[in-house]
Amino acid sequence: MKHIAIGILGAAALGLVASAASAATLDDVKAKGFIQCGVSTGLAGFSAPDDKGDWQGIDADFCRAVAAAVFGDGTKVKFTPLSAKERFTALQSGEVDILSRNTTWTINRDTALGLNFVGVTYYDGQGFMINAKKLPGVNSALQLSGAAVCVQSGTTTELNLADYFKSNKMEYNPVVFEKLEEVNAAYDAGRCDVYTTDQSGLYGIRLTLGSPADHVVLPEIISKEPLGPAVRQGDDQWYHIVKWTYFALLQAEELGITKANVEEMKTSDNPEIKRVLGQEPDTKIGTDLGVSNDWVVNIVKAVGNYGEMFERNVGSGSPLKIARGINALWTKGGLQYAPPIR
Amino acid sequence: MQEHDLSFVRVEMALAQSAPPSERGLGAWIRKNLIASTGDTILTIIGIVLVAMILPQVINWAFISAQWTGTDRTVCATVAQGGIQPDGWSGACWAFVNAKFGQFMFGRYPIDERWRPILVAILFVALLVPLLIPKVPRKGLNAILLFGALPVVAFILLVGGIFGLPLVETSLWGGLLVTLSLSFVGIAVSLPVGIVLALGRRSKMPIVKMLCIIFIETVRGIPLITVLFFASVMLPLFLPAGVSFDKFLRALIGVSLFAAAYMAEVIRGGLQAIPRGQYEGADSLGLGYWQKMGLIVMPQALKLVIPGIVNTFIGMFKDTSLVIVISMFDLLGVVKQNFSDANWATAQTARSGLVFAAFVFWLFCFGMSRYSMFTERRLDTGHKR
Numbered sequence: 243m244k245h246i247a248i249g250i251l252g253a254a255a256l257g258l259v260a261s262a263a264s265a266a267t268l269d270d271v272k273a274k275g276f277i278q279c280g281v282s283t284g285l286a287g288f289s290a291p292d293d294k295g296d297w298q299g300i301d302a303d304f305c306r307a308v309a310a311a312v313f314g315d316g317t318k319v320k321f322t323p324l325s326a327k328e329r330f331t332a333l334q335s336g337e338v339d340i341l342s343r344n345t346t347w348t349i350n351r352d353t354a355l356g357l358n359f360v361g362v363t364y365y366d367g368q369g370f371m372i373n374a375k376k377l378p379g380v381n382s383a384l385q386l387s388g389a390a391v392c393v394q395s396g397t398t399t400e401l402n403l404a405d406y407f408k409s410n411k412m413e414y415n416p417v418v419f420e421k422l423e424e425v426n427a428a429y430d431a432g433r434c435d436v437y438t439t440d441q442s443g444l445y446g447i448r449l450t451l452g453s454p455a456d457h458v459v460l461p462e463i464i465s466k467e468p469l470g471p472a473v474r475q476g477d478d479q480w481y482h483i484v485k486w487t488y489f490a491l492l493q494a495e496e497l498g499i500t501k502a503n504v505e506e507m508k509t510s511d512n513p514e515i516k517r518v519l520g521q522e523p524d525t526k527i528g529t530d531l532g533v534s535n536d537w538v539v540n541i542v543k544a545v546g547n548y549g550e551m552f553e554r555n556v557g558s559g560s561p562l563k564i565a566r567g568i569n570a571l572w573t574k575g576g577l578q579y580a581p582p583i584r
Numbered sequence: 585m586q587e588h589d590l591s592f593v594r595v596e597m598a599l600a601q602s603a604p605p606s607e608r609g610l611g612a613w614i615r616k617n618l619i620a621s622t623g624d625t626i627l628t629i630i631g632i633v634l635v636a637m638i639l640p641q642v643i644n645w646a647f648i649s650a651q652w653t654g655t656d657r658t659v660c661a662t663v664a665q666g667g668i669q670p671d672g673w674s675g676a677c678w679a680f681v682n683a684k685f686g687q688f689m690f691g692r693y694p695i696d697e698r699w700r701p702i703l704v705a706i707l708f709v710a711l712l713v714p715l716l717i718p719k720v721p722r723k724g725l726n727a728i729l730l731f732g733a734l735p736v737v738a739f740i741l742l743v744g745g746i747f748g749l750p751l752v753e754t755s756l757w758g759g760l761l762v763t764l765s766l767s768f769v770g771i772a773v774s775l776p777v778g779i780v781l782a783l784g785r786r787s788k789m790p791i792v793k794m795l796c797i798i799f800i801e802t803v804r805g806i807p808l809i810t811v812l813f814f815a816s817v818m819l820p821l822f823l824p825a826g827v828s829f830d831k832f833l834r835a836l837i838g839v840s841l842f843a844a845a846y847m848a849e850v851i852r853g854g855l856q857a858i859p860r861g862q863y864e865g866a867d868s869l870g871l872g873y874w875q876k877m878g879l880i881v882m883p884q885a886l887k888l889v890i891p892g893i894v895n896t897f898i899g900m901f902k903d904t905s906l907v908i909v910i911s912m913f914d915l916l917g918v919v920k921q922n923f924s925d926a927n928w929a930t931a932q933t934a935r936s937g938l939v940f941a942a943f944v945f946w947l948f949c950f951g952m953s954r955y956s957m958f959t960e961r962r963l964d965t966g967h968k969r
Contacts, residue, residue: 290924320753
């Protein structure tokens, strides 16, 4: 039995090595004419099918941005919905070229699992939602001592919750369920005062409640869940293209380049805008990366800048109405920061 | 000799009289079925109260208050929830089902190409219905077309890539299309393979017998979900980079083999119910093995196990939902996937979507079970009790 297990592991390791060695994802992608993008099986605002069955959301749009950078056409993407268990195998085995699936960046995934995270497209974290009618006057998680908290069992959410209350010397009464739907139903029926899960999820859940206006998402975030796209290790060129697509989205927002004004901005007098949009004579920024020099123009034309992407999918332009918060640019007090494109 | 004029012997038949009024009509039916005893009466009252409590609400939710058309969540949400309905409103959000109907049927199959699955469905119905009606002639030709020609035509139409049809990858398939194609292939494959396996397990040839037993017991010993999961998560790691089996094909093979193993045991049950005399009778007529089985044993055995066969079919039809673990989206999977669309996130969305999925599954399963009852009655010659 032990030998079989070792054999399987060995075969798995060989598979990993083989896929890691087959570098030049860019050539593969160009040969097949599209990018295969791994998304979630449905998470509001990140990757969810619209009425026509097209994938919408920040994660889906990020893949469109990479396609725009590579092909100059944001539609050259094929989406593969992946469950949480399948996602890493799918990337390792080459089934997808980018994993853009609300995946938390951790050291284990960045090293042992053979992934390379390119950045953080959404800073998430575990948060609390309360029923303001049942807990009037509460505006901080530190006032929740003695509350009944609905939580999904067997998740890191449950452990984070225990740590948080213990470290703040507060009592709480956990109301634990196996399935997310059960947690939702129990919270909506008033069996607990507080609901805890990733903050981005709380906004989606709030929409399905009987009276959403009564429920408030508290400002505290008790865990770090930096969500971002990842690629395979061992292909630096592809890694750079995906990473700088992310930075280009941020840079475009910082410079005020939007989907609407990108054509006018090409003739801007600002040297930095001209440089980013590839309008300088003899520029090699794009070609050094392995794409065309007007790659940023293509990206912004396809999906807009980071801010537009955010507002359209999870912010004010969507039913979720999530505030920018720490996902704002560094110039506006957030954490989103891009190294210079020059 | 006795004479016929004895006055106490009646020579003509008495005329049939109708039942007394107390045994006729609605009143008698109610007395017999609803209030025959104190216990019955109490149960009847409880039943009526329950129905009266539940039914109006269900009808109100599903029809009267329901919203049938709309473009986003506002039609299915109250003012407090950010919609247009009055506060306290509760009704089904059929607008959600309406807007997503194409996806529920075909998944992400390209909209311009959806005539292809529709055409396949029309062909399927046109071939299936005459096969199911006993009076329609040419059953043999019909069966060959349905089980031989249709799969080929359906494969070309659905997958495409030749004859100028654009290729549609199976990863884009979904909804009822996946549910029905998985179960049709599963049903069409499992019955013949199951028969062969059942015969093999009862065979006197040791190797054949052992292989059949090993296959049946292995497959029955592993949950379907494990095999699907293994095929989806582990298999790609063993294959060289770039080589990958189609996911849909993996699911198709998994589901078919599973159904075949269960089917084999159902049919073996039927074979064991056939008395030894039937086998010996066939032998004494000089029939060979396949003639004996095909003409004498199988027709009787299969007839006996129709309920079991249909049970397996219905179970498999519903098991297709398990393909969600390998990120293939059958009807239920697509419905649940669309709950994540923030444009339709309301308190009623999940309920309405699940009721719709349940209704579609029920339609198919109920149809299968009624048809099997009809077949049982038709084939029930000489065993009536």
